[in-house]
Amino acid sequence: MPDPRPPTIKDVAERAGVSKSLVSLVMRGSAKVSEQRRAAVVAAAAELGYRPNAVARSLVRQRSHVVGLMLSDIHNPYFAEVASGVESAAALGGYRALFNSGSRRPTAEREAMETLLELRVDGLVLAGPVLATRDIAAAARSVPLVLVARASRSAGFDSVTNDDRRGGAIAVEHLVALGHERIAHISAGAAAGARSRRTGYERAMARAGLSSRIRVVSGSFTEEGGYEGMRRLLAGGERPTAVFVANDLAAIGALQAADDAGVSVPADVSVVGYDNTALAALGRIDLTTIDQPGAELGAMAVELLFERIEGRRDDRHIVVTPSLVVRSTTGPPPS
Amino acid sequence: MPDPRPPTIKDVAERAGVSKSLVSLVMRGSAKVSEQRRAAVVAAAAELGYRPNAVARSLVRQRSHVVGLMLSDIHNPYFAEVASGVESAAALGGYRALFNSGSRRPTAEREAMETLLELRVDGLVLAGPVLATRDIAAAARSVPLVLVARASRSAGFDSVTNDDRRGGAIAVEHLVALGHERIAHISAGAAAGARSRRTGYERAMARAGLSSRIRVVSGSFTEEGGYEGMRRLLAGGERPTAVFVANDLAAIGALQAADDAGVSVPADVSVVGYDNTALAALGRIDLTTIDQPGAELGAMAVELLFERIEGRRDDRHIVVTPSLVVRSTTGPPPS
DNA sequence: GACGGGTATTGGAACGTTCCAACAGGAAGG
DNA sequence: CCTTCCTGTTGGAACGTTCCAATACCCGTC
Known part of the structure; x- marks a missing residue:
């Protein structure tokens, strides 16, 4: 029993007795569709277990509504904080975030970044990459890109770091x-x-x-x-x-x-x-x-990304001032 | 200066003076293409900075070669370990891994999972979800799915847990x-x-x-x-x-x-x-x-996923035996 | 009853690939 | 010199959406 293909918009259309365009309209919540048809479409979709295909959608819209995040090291809790900042800021803007990790190795990082680029994410955040600046600049030529936790005077992308x-x-x-x-x-x-x-x-x-x-x-x-x-x-x-x-x-x-x-x-x-x-x-x-503050840096990065997606062309480099947190591992020197 | 669209296979074909099919063949490393044409195509691709569009590819192939991983809590280092196990096992099988996180909240988890499903990942790993079993079973109906660090007698998906x-x-x-x-x-x-x-x-x-x-x-x-x-x-x-x-x-x-x-x-x-x-x-x-062992559980999950992608239909539930690691927070009770 | 104007609906092109059947063109064989 | 075969190459359909222009429909107005 080979798994049947997941239902498409066309299947929903047939079952509801309408055109695929109408189904598309309903799925995107258009206002200009009669209550009766809407109900029929919604019912048909539910019965079939229809789930819109984001792949097809991003192909035609040339927008994925996804921001990619490459974490240099997934074991470093600092990056987890950055990630949660990125995720929530992205959600606020109606985007989703997808992560990756490059085990602190340039080649693995480049591959991870490449994966994200091939998926045509709308924006790319690199957290603490050890990647060559040249590679980053190259990537920035094809997608809005923001660097987190790594400074750069390089042109073509933004950065959010602390000093x-x-x-x-x-x-x-x-x-x-x-x-x-x-x-x-x-x-x-x-x-x-x-x-x-x-x-x-x-x-x-x-x-x-x-x-x-x-x-x-x-x-x-x-x-x-x-x-x-x-x-x-x-x-x-x-x-x-x-x-x-x-x-x-x-x-x-x-x-x-x-x-x-x-x-x-x-x-x-x-x-x-x-x-x-x-x-x-x-x-x-x-x-x-x-x-x-990792989460904040992550959130700022997404803000910058949004601005670039909206068309900003100049580079922005945000530098926040770090601060001292005194705990118990420091004290006067032994006398 | 609006960003020009990224070059497509067609642009490469034109520049190299061949058909798009031939470019496709070259990109996928086919053996049956003359050395001369191959060189021309490779050169043209490099000059244009061509990068294959994974979105278009997965649409037509009906395969994304991506496994999705939903982490219940990105701040829990245990899941970071699972993630690295998933990532390396996926890489070994020629797949890439993409992460997500639901912040230990069922609704956020469902959304994260839905994102991955809409992207049509080839397999889905859920690490320690707090999601309702009903939702998991529903998702398992449309994609090979493996649960990590959460037991289940439910049918339709696999699981890897410790006892x-x-x-x-x-x-x-x-x-x-x-x-x-x-x-x-x-x-x-x-x-x-x-x-x-x-x-x-x-x-x-x-x-x-x-x-x-x-x-x-x-x-x-x-x-x-x-x-x-x-x-x-x-x-x-x-x-x-x-x-x-x-x-x-x-x-x-x-x-x-x-x-x-x-x-x-x-x-x-x-x-x-x-x-x-x-x-x-x-x-x-x-x-x-x-x-x-988090990384191992993650790797096993991917193995199970691969088997399911290959067509296995029965459910597999791996349970590893946990072991005690004695350190210094335990000792005899106060007398 | 014809007309106009809006609103709801539809067909088809497009997105960038892969895949397949078909096709050149040269070598080999008769 | 004509077939046959192979190797390399090609055009076009398909994947599942969105978008746009075109159409169908309905209502009110004259």
Whole structure:
């Protein structure tokens, strides 16, 4: 018993004894159709279990009413927040959101993005992509595109970010105010935002007269990256009294490494994360971090997308100012 | 300067001086096309920046090569694990995965599911839906469908779950073995799997001769639910010495409530979660929990989907056995 | 009873692909 | 030199909608 094809508008039309055009009118809620016919169509559709085919519709309308969202890393709770912001803002505008994920690998990200493009989404949001700017710019040539959580001076698309450089500086300033001097940084290499956070760290260190204390080890935006970075910091040379970690996920890995090494936080070493994810707020973690409101950034991204869909051509780059959230992983340096 | 329409197969054909059929052949990598023409087509496509239109393709092929995944709650890291399992298994089979989320609300879930159905995905995976079984069965009538992390005896679709009842029992048995008697449960009401975990708890209590000690407070699969539940348990009546919480997220909320109330874990009260998410493994949390391998369940779901797409008609219900992961939130009861 | 004017309804083209049957054109065989 | 066969190529139908221009219908007016 091969599954019969799903009913089409034509089947509904036949059963209701009207033309397919009329059915189309009814399905789209047109006002100019007689009550009697409407009822007949609605009944026929219900009996057949008719569901409009969005594929056919977007083909003819040249509009899918879908915004695509490529998440760089689905395991990072920060992106989950971005996603929910995107989803609700899209719904508000009568659009639906569809996600994807590229496991923090450029090739996987490009494929994920390509999938969305081939589906002809009306707009594309890229959250924290590690993709080459060149590829992003190319994609932006064929669809309205907004970057979230990654800055760009590039033309052809919009972006919504927080001021990562400022955020990095805020972290350092907080630690300096507490009396720290040996402040190290676990960076996330070339990942989105990582470079600026590092620059913010370095400049703030210089401003505080601590240029000679600058110490950066490379990690990544993952727990493992943070763990490894902290392990190296604790192992070799002069131990830092404070560490600014590239994001919350990595900071949690760093906390773990400190715990494992019997180094207590914040008594022996202070730790600052970035993103203020739900993770950081957990009582047991209670991580001092830099707040960057994910859901809001996601929602703003969709707003920008809508404007572009409406025809705006100039580039808009929104930069929100991050803020410090002090919790219990930072304190004065050991005396 | 209105954005020109993206180039179509016809544009490529014209530029390469061949028919659109030939272009189609080349794009799909057919062997039977001369090297000379192929080169011309490839060049023309590159020059125009041609990207095949997946919408048109799925319309005519009646196949989208996309599997849809509806996540009940995008903030629950457990579902992120399911999602990555789904995504990689889909990729292995030459399919792409697209996500959605219903915010643990039946209406939002139904809408999310409907979106996917209208897009005519080839298969649908629902992860932990709170949707009515009736709605799921209805959807299963029009597309191969697999339920993950929610059991069902219903016909017409497959499911992949762990044995929640057994899991609940394992948690109780562990606590009983440690010497606990006043073991309470924070349930998640009618959410997917919650009922069975509760039944498992109740039956295991009875088997241990602790029927009179059974105490259930209602919560949800969220931090807030767990926090609230624990608060109530600590406030009223005889305080339990151990609590089995419906999932990790809620267990973390419960830990928080214990911390806030100055109740120490596990000295005063032991806590067991469910899911063994990455959260539970964090050193600072180190939650004893019941393991249910999310990524694997997701991958299995896709396997089942593939079989159904290939034509299998009978229902398959895979139930994996959960296992105990002992960490530091459980210990003997206070003496 | 013819006419005008609005409103409800309809057929057919279009959207960008794939698929299939049909067709060139050259090589091989008689 | 004519068939036959194969290989590469092509036009056109189909997929399920929307949209537009055209038509049918009804009502009131003269």
